[in-house]
Amino acid sequence: MILSINKSFSQPLIDEVKAAWELSENQPPVQLQLKHILDYFQEGNRLKFENEYFGRRKELLVCSLYAMEMRTPPALRKLEEIIYLVLQEHSWALPAHWPSPYGSWADRKYCIDLFAAETAQALAEISHELKEFLSPMLLLWISQEIEERIFQPFENKKWDWEQKENNWSAVIAGSIGMAALRQLGSGSRRQAILDRLDDSFQSFLRGYGQDGVCVEGMGYWAYGFGYYIYYAALLESTTGESKYFQSAKVNAIASFPYYAQISEGEYVPFGDYNHTALPSGLLSFLKERLQVPIPNVKTISSLNEDSCYRFAPVMFNLMHSSPCTQEKTNRLVRYFENSQWLVVRDQGQHWGFAARGGSNQESHNHNDLGHFVYGGCAELQLTDFGAGEYTKDYFDEERRYTYFVNSGFSHSIPIINGHTQMAGNYQARVLGHQLNGNLITFTLELSEAYPNNSGIISFKRKFELNLETAELQVKDEMHFKNERNEILENFVTGVRPVIVGSNSIQIEAKGKKVMLQMNEPLAIHTNHYQDHYGNDKKAYQIQGEYTCGNKFEFSCQIILINEEEVSK
Incomplete structure (x- = not known):
């Protein structure tokens, strides 16, 4: 069963997961089609392939959360089949982020982009939560694929995203860091990876001024800063290290949505803004952990709020969402x-x-x-x-x-x-x-x-x-x-x-x-x-x-x- 600080508040999301499971239980898995990869390189259309890619990530998310909550044999067996399909994917990275479609196969398979790192984090967390219920052989294969696709490529070269002063550095570093905390023992190798990831987190923070504004758009505040916080929270609970919470800039970033809110659920729409509700678990956690003002949290975020069906935010929503109403300021x-x-x-x-x-x-x-x-x-x-x-x-x-x-x-x-x-x-x-x-x-x-x-x-x-x-x-x-x-x-x-x-x-x-x-x-x-x-x-x-x-x-x-x- 998924642990939550407020089970009754989280219940609507659990109910959504159950409903989604019932709809998909007897459906064939989503297939990733070559023709839609070709559409991107020939026509520039990203949506066709990405709809399939994120459809499979939705299957992984729904099935894993249902299995964690219910622990039923049908859910566990279907989850294993979905994981097996993910492990066979040509690349966990999106075609839009491949170095070249004509380069070596290894350049694509071992490409670390946002979604490759997020996939590794999801698989690592699922393995951790369900290690007593999944096939030992499959658990080994998960570890091997994360090792070959993420940890070794990261260790073997410098990546341009490590210096990006935007969401990329935080999302990828946060995902790799969470995967390392779940997959690697508390030895020198894990510490070396975490130490190097710190450079990426500092790059991310340099992309913000002391005023805490996310110029990319409010959705990117939730994305980049969200993964920064998801990693910081897991690092603190795992090792006791709390340094990522200890700066005035982090507090300013955390309070940005409150001050950039035009009305309830609507924010200043500058940059690549896209209307979406901010993750309830992230907001609730920031209020509790950093004592900053946040927009009102009246309900837990919906399963379908994120069209990419990322594992980390939804899991964080289930664990940390709680109601919060700020005193009204006219x-x-x-x-x-x-x-x-x-x-x-x-x-x-x-x-x-x-x-x-x-x-x-x-x-x-x-x-x-x-x-x-x-x-x-x-x-x-x-x-x-x-x-x-x-x-x-x-x-x-x-x-x-x-x-x-x-x-x-x-x-x-x-x-x-x-x-x-x-x-x-x-x-x-x-x-x-x-x-x-x-x-x-x-x-x-x-x-x-x-x-x-x-x-x-x-x-x-x-x-x-x-x-x-x-x-x-x-x-x-x-x-x-x-x-x-x-x-x-x-x-x-x-x-x-x-x-x-x-x-x-x-x-x-x-x-x-x-x-x-x-x-x-x-x-x-x-x-x-x-x-x-x-x-x-x-x-x-x-x-x-x-x-x-x-x-x-x-x-x-x-x-x-x-x-x-x-x-x-």
Whole structure:
């Protein structure tokens, strides 16, 4: 039986596991098809093969958890068959992460990516939990495959992910570390592996500022920091070592979701954001272990919350989830100095706002300096479209910004003389951020992000937000080299806007109406893009076109109208 700090709270997830087992008990196992690997290399489509790969990981997860909980012979025997299929896989790594499809077979089999490491961790934990119930021969084969596919390749070379300052270093190091704690005895070899993995964890932490912001997107906070914590917790319970909990930066990272929450379950959608609930076990554990504020935990995370069906988060959810309700704060204002994010939420009037400076050279970067989101808590009328569909070209730096969601065109920033922002080491400069009574101002210098042939000398964007009325003023001031310049002010929404008069726009969604007012006629343009799951979505660009001399000043007034006023 799976141990849990709150069995009754965890019961809905156990019930989901049982239901999933009943549906799959007599079904044939998922097959991984060569044609879908070829689809990736020929067409760039990742989803076809990955749907099969993660379908098999779901079978492994469901069957192993059911077997741990119920210990029935049918579940144990089916689990052994699924494990045997996993052990036979050509590679535990995804084709998107192989060095080359035409290289040696060993390069693919012994490739350590996120999912190879996660597979090893899952098998190691399953072996540990069910060692008295699984075939001794199969347990030996599991150990041999983890040894050959993970431990030896790790020891035999340096891997580029060890220095990555993003989720990769934490997820892979955390998975290898957990596998080592379960598979290797407490000798010098295990300690040498753990010591080397420490370099990867330090690389991961360097990817965060002292403010704790995950610029990759909130889902990557749960992913990277989650595996950091899963490993830290197992290391502490196994060896007593607690060093990974002992830093102010770790506490800041742990509290990031609380301060970046726009409304319950909704977070600032910058970067490759993808809407998903954060793991209940991770949040509950952070509250208990680090005593940091967290978003409310009202239910345990669903089995199907993670479409990759990773073992470690679900097991952690079962073990550590417990209810937690924070004392309600009607209004919260948070400025994150290192990332240059300003976040405001008003739970009393149900609206939120966030604006960002930062850099256009971030992990999972979008070209979006000076971008902002604004609107009702249930749905932001002025938004960010987050992560697009992950394809081969999506992570090709030469092609990434041809994708609408990653380019400047999909963000609420202007196009200047036909040019939008560039990717690379271009920084926003904060000229000021202050709160005077009910008025917040946040001013950025953004000219560095635009190319030289845009003619821009300086570009100051100033946000003025009235906390009492929720009225927002966006003011742009630009200076140019040229005497004649064209500026396209651009604001984006996922809700169909309506033109009211010549220079006003209304965007209404879920009981809130936002009105934009400018001093020139406006136009609406519709774009299509593929979201993270490959679904076709519509994006609307609200644009005002301006011609000016070597100086340009612009102001947009944005007003929030509450539900009772909308219904009149």
